[in-house]
Amino acid sequence: MNFNQTSFVTSAATLKECPEQSLAEVAFSGRSNAGKSSAINTL
16 A cells, blocks of 8 residues: 555544544554554554
8 A cells, every 4th residue: 555645534432433434444443552653653
């Protein structure tokens, strides 16, 4: 994959809070200090 442009849309604690869009979505989840922020910053 080659990401030319990325943007933060929202954070959601429940499925009801997720935005309704037809575009592809990627979710990052995991324990503390697992590298989620590093992965997002690399993108």
